[in-house]
Amino acid sequence: MVETAQLSSDAGGINDRVREAISSGKRPTRTILSSLLAVHDELGYLPDEAIRETAAIFDTTINEVWGVASFYTNFRFTPPGRHVVEVCWGPTCHLAGAPALIDSIQHMLRLSGEGDTEDGGVSLKYNTCLGACAQPPVLSIDHHLVGRLTADSAARAVSRVLDGA
Amino acid sequence: MPTYQELKAEADSRWMALVSEKPWIRVGAAMCGQAAGALETLAALKSRLTARGIDANLDAVGCLGLCFAEPIVDILLPGGSRLLFSNAGPDAARRIIDSYVAEGRIPDGNVLGYLGSPVDGAPDLTSLPGMRLQKRIALRNAGHVAPGDAYQYLANGGYSALRRALSVMKPADVIQAVIDSGLRGRGGAAFSTGIKWSFLVRSPGPPKYILCNCEEGDPGAFNDKGILESDPHMLLEGMSLAGYATGATNGIVFIRHGHDGPIDRTEKAIEQAYDLGLLGDDILNTGWSFDVEVSLTGESYVSGEETALMDAVEGKRAMPRFRPPFPAQVGVWGKPTNINNVKTLSYAPSIIADGSESFSEIGVNKSTGTAIICLSGHIRRPGLYEVPMGMTLGEVVNDIGGGVPGGKKLKMLQTGGPLGGLLGAESLNIRLDFDEMRQAGAILGSGGIIVADEDTCAVDMTRVLVAFCQYESCGKCFPCRMGMEHLLEIIERIARFESRPGDAELMRSVGETMEGASLCGHGQLGFGPIRSAFQHFEEDFRMHIDERRCPTGSCLRPALEIRNTRPYAVDFTPAAMPEPAGAANV
Numbered sequence: 156m157v158e159t160a161q162l163s164s165d166a167g168g169i170n171d172r173v174r175e176a177i178s179s180g181k182r183p184t185r186t187i188l189s190s191l192l193a194v195h196d197e198l199g200y201l202p203d204e205a206i207r208e209t210a211a212i213f214d215t216t217i218n219e220v221w222g223v224a225s226f227y228t229n230f231r232f233t234p235p236g237r238h239v240v241e242v243c244w245g246p247t248c249h250l251a252g253a254p255a256l257i258d259s260i261q262h263m264l265r266l267s268g269e270g271d272t273e274d275g276g277v278s279l280k281y282n283t284c285l286g287a288c289a290q291p292p293v294l295s296i297d298h299h300l301v302g303r304l305t306a307d308s309a310a311r312a313v314s315r316v317l318d319g320a
Numbered sequence: 321m322p323t324y325q326e327l328k329a330e331a332d333s334r335w336m337a338l339v340s341e342k343p344w345i346r347v348g349a350a351m352c353g354q355a356a357g358a359l360e361t362l363a364a365l366k367s368r369l370t371a372r373g374i375d376a377n378l379d380a381v382g383c384l385g386l387c388f389a390e391p392i393v394d395i396l397l398p399g400g401s402r403l404l405f406s407n408a409g410p411d412a413a414r415r416i417i418d419s420y421v422a423e424g425r426i427p428d429g430n431v432l433g434y435l436g437s438p439v440d441g442a443p444d445l446t447s448l449p450g451m452r453l454q455k456r457i458a459l460r461n462a463g464h465v466a467p468g469d470a471y472q473y474l475a476n477g478g479y480s481a482l483r484r485a486l487s488v489m490k491p492a493d494v495i496q497a498v499i500d501s502g503l504r505g506r507g508g509a510a511f512s513t514g515i516k517w518s519f520l521v522r523s524p525g526p527p528k529y530i531l532c533n534c535e536e537g538d539p540g541a542f543n544d545k546g547i548l549e550s551d552p553h554m555l556l557e558g559m560s561l562a563g564y565a566t567g568a569t570n571g572i573v574f575i576r577h578g579h580d581g582p583i584d585r586t587e588k589a590i591e592q593a594y595d596l597g598l599l600g601d602d603i604l605n606t607g608w609s610f611d612v613e614v615s616l617t618g619e620s621y622v623s624g625e626e627t628a629l630m631d632a633v634e635g636k637r638a639m640p641r642f643r644p645p646f647p648a649q650v651g652v653w654g655k656p657t658n659i660n661n662v663k664t665l666s667y668a669p670s671i672i673a674d675g676s677e678s679f680s681e682i683g684v685n686k687s688t689g690t691a692i693i694c695l696s697g698h699i700r701r702p703g704l705y706e707v708p709m710g711m712t713l714g715e716v717v718n719d720i721g722g723g724v725p726g727g728k729k730l731k732m733l734q735t736g737g738p739l740g741g742l743l744g745a746e747s748l749n750i751r752l753d754f755d756e757m758r759q760a761g762a763i764l765g766s767g768g769i770i771v772a773d774e775d776t777c778a779v780d781m782t783r784v785l786v787a788f789c790q791y792e793s794c795g796k797c798f799p800c801r802m803g804m805e806h807l808l809e810i811i812e813r814i815a816r817f818e819s820r821p822g823d824a825e826l827m828r829s830v831g832e833t834m835e836g837a838s839l840c841g842h843g844q845l846g847f848g849p850i851r852s853a854f855q856h857f858e859e860d861f862r863m864h865i866d867e868r869r870c871p872t873g874s875c876l877r878p879a880l881e882i883r884n885t886r887p888y889a890v891d892f893t894p895a896a897m898p899e900p901a902g903a904a905n906v
Contacts (some may be wrong), residue, residue: 171474182616186634187636188632188636189615189616189635193617224639225637225886226618226637226638226794227619227620227638228620228791228884229577238386243539244882245539245788246538246540246697246734246784246788247539247696247783248539249780249781250697250770250781251697254877254880258878268880280481281880281882282453282619283537283539283621283783283791283792284539284540286351286538286542286545286579287351287352287354287355287542288352288388288539288694289352289694289696289701290352290355290390290741290770291353291391291696291697292354297641298578299354300351301350301355302356303355303356315822318595
């Protein structure tokens with residue numbers, strides 16, 4: 156989409172992957188936000204190179220791009236675990252037992268909040284609403300929604316993914 | 321490009337073939353259906369059909385609204401009736417193929433009801449309370465047509481309103497029809513849609529923009545996503561009507577990143593509409609042109625505020641703008657812009673095709689038409705229901721939703737999204753009416769109603785709502801940024817039984833400052849949950865404050881660490897960048 160000159164090619168390395176994500180044209184990347192979303196979709200996170208590349212493309216400052224990246228809570232800045240688990244803490248899921256569900260998953264993953272497991276297997280993220288409020292409590296495993304859970308069935312669903320089942 | 325008559329003829333003949341030649345199996349696979357396992361059901365159906373060598377049409381459709389019964393498998397046998405099965409997991413799906421599709425024998429269990437001519441042993445679906453009390457306008461095709469198939473929409477009357485407008489109506493006639501219908505914005509502000517459109521008419525163009533807001537970050541609301549996943553062409557037709565009426569040239573559907581179902585289905589519908597000459601240049605060979613594209617936002621609730629939304633479309637931090645200038649003068653990319661919610665725009669095709677009266681005769685007072693309600697929480701039949709305005713909350717909760725399960729009593733209703741209010745059980749006679757609800761200290765907002773039973777602590781519920789409002793404050797204006805932080809701090813210490821004397825007054829003082837001084841609705845309404853909770857559930861608060869105990873024990877659990885600061889440039893020191901002098905302590 157956009158000619159870039161700032162980053163040197165590193166043949167299949169991070170710079171090339173960033174540039175490829177921005178220019179592959181699946182969706183128009185006309186803005187800072189749409190470019191960052193394209194990289195995030197491709198890599199699962201925003202490396203420093205994505206911030207710099209986007210700043211170069213839009214002829215703006217790194218601060219400006221970082222301001223956008225840090226605003227939207229879906230962006231992360233380190234490589235994610237092999238699986239991404241999002242748990243909903245919105246009011247409906249809360250009423251349906253989200254706190255116990257979150258406890259149970261955290262206990263299983265040995266996490267005390269959001270974050271990545273030590274072995275890099277799972278990134279756990281809180282979500283304000285996963286959009287399936289009629290099936291609470293809901294979580295999403297690698298973008299696949301699972302609802303009507305209990306603390307136990309949620310932990311089982313996550314462990315099945317970890318076991319590669 | 322084909323004419324409307326050619327498209328309609330093709331659509332009708334495809335529809336005839338679809339309903340008469342071989343079994344047509346529909347599975348509700350919107351986000352709620354998927355969370356209930358619809359994708360697994362679809363896979364099971366597909367492999368069983370293949371294994372048994374049965375030739376059938378299998379469509380993933382949208383949401384019929386009966387989310388409690390998901391996954392729903394809906395089967396039309398050639399020459400037969402439509403029979404719907406509820407809670408059909410993979411095992412049930414295979415049984416349904418083996419007995420009903422293969423042998424015409426109705427299996428035990430899972431039967432939800434029939435549509436069309438009666439089926440022995442099954443109830444009439446339209447007689448079930450969840451369906452009977454509905455009046456489906458924007459959702460009339462939801463769950464019935466495949467969202468990815470423009471011909472199915474056309475066969476069911478789709479694009480006839482656009483054709484009517486383009487062939488026999490002037491733009492001013494379209495606006496007058498929308499004004500006469502009494503349609504008010506369904507995004508929360510409830511302003512007259514026709515009058516809003518008329519503001520854009522007077523602005524210079526091209527380009528002029530119609531923005532459709534499907535940010536829908538409200539927990540408890542899924543109706544916008546439901547429409548896009550179920551019937552995206554209805555929205556596209558509504559946007560085209562708005563474009564024709566206002567002289568706009570471009571439409572943008574604004575959707576939250578990550579909501580893949582609505583995004584994929586809308587993008588596919590747009591592509592089809594271009595292919596069929598329903599979007600683009602010379603639409604339906606009338607010489608009128610209109611373009612539509614999808615724009616994605618990252619996760620930020622405030623990006624659903626109409627001026628913040630424009631900044632998000634421009635790829636910036638989604639923060640509200642000062643008004644004036646209003647979007648109709650200076651909008652997205654500095655050009656005149658009209659912003660409507662998905663539901664609002666989706667009513668336009670029916671209003672134009674069936675006449676203003678068809679809409680204005682439904683409803684009550686100045687709230688005409690229907691309300692699209694997302695019912696969730698402690699309720700027997702959660703779902704997506706379209707009901708006439710004027711219906712009471714009690715009818716929605718008890719007659720449609722089946723009331724609170726487990727023999728428990730209703731304690732509270734949370735309406736209008738996290739910025740709306742909490743209502744008590746005595747509120748069930750309040751009607752779905754924008755103005756009546758506002759007077760009662762709640763808002764209809766985007767149509768979410770969350771039901772909570774007697775085992776729910778009002779302080780705990782309020783804390784979750786306030787945590788959401790703090791987490792989503794964009795940080796642009798300090799009354800909201802600091803106010804939400806303070807309110808959360810205070811409500812958390814009340815929940816921890818550590819309240820200090822004067823906390824209630826302090827919250828009111830902070831809240832009233834936010835109401836008066838915040839830039840957008842997020843801060844202005846941010847005190848709403850606390851005020852209404854105090855009003856209706858004073859006893860719960862008193863217990864936490866005076867007796868240091870929680871009526872249900874839910875406040876004994878430590879709260880999640882979910883504060884959010886949406887930082888500007890901090891902690892960012894890219895390795896390869898030379899660090900400017902003095903930057904280390906930024």
